Amino acid sequence: MERARAMELATIFGAAAVLAYLAVSAATNLYIIDNYGTLAGNTTHSDYIDIKVVARQFSWEFVLPNGTVSYNTLTIKAGQLYRLSLTSADVLHSFYVPELGIKYEAVPGFTYILWLKVDRPGVYYIYCAEYCGVGHYLMIGKLVVVP
C-alpha cells in the first residue's frame, strides 16, 4: 500500500477509534449517573428520600417528604441517597453544583430526576447555570451535608 494512503487510513480510523472510545465512556457513565439509585437496587422509598426541587426567579425551593419547605438551603445527611425531582415554576433554570459535577436543566412543565449522594460533610453551593433574568446572579443556594 502506498505510504500516503496508509497514513490517510490511519488518520481516519485513528480518529474514529478515539471518538468511539469517548462515546462509549460518556454513554456508560451518563447511564450510571441517571440511573444511580435503581442500578444499586434502591427502588423503594425506604432506600432513598424524595425531595422536590422547584426553581423560580430567583430562588430554589426544596419540598421535603413531610411537606416542609425550605428556600435556598437544602440540608441532607452524608451517605444517604436522595432522589431529587427537579422542575421550574417560571422560566428555564439550571441546577448546578460545581463541586459535585452535576448540572441539570430545570424546565417548566417537565420534571427531571437526579440522584444525590454525598459522602463528605460540608457546604456545597448551588448555582443557577441558565440565565433566567435580572436576578440570575442572586440565585445561589446551599447544599448543607451533615454527618
Add this chain to the structure above:
Amino acid sequence: MFTPRSMGGEKNLSGRDYVMWFLIIGLVFLVWMWAGDWGAPPVNPGVSPISQHVFAPYTVVYVGAGVVTALFMGSMIFFVYRFREREEYGEG
C-alpha cells in the same frame, strides 16, 4: 510555477524537519497538559460516588483533546515556519 526559496524546490522533508515537527507537537502537548493541571479534575471527585462517574471521563477527554490539539496546532506552527516565504519580494 513559483517555488519559494525556503522550499528549495524540494517537496520532501529532511530528517531534521521531522525531528523539528515532532518536537513542536510535543511542546504544544506539554503546554496543554501544564495549563490543565496534567488532566486532574477541577474538584475532588471523591466527595460523592456519583461525582466519580461524572469526573471519570474528565482526564481521558482532556488528554485526548490535548493530543488532537497538539497534532493540529503543532503541525500548523511547523508548516508556517518550514514553508515561510523568505524572498525579498511578496506576492503582490
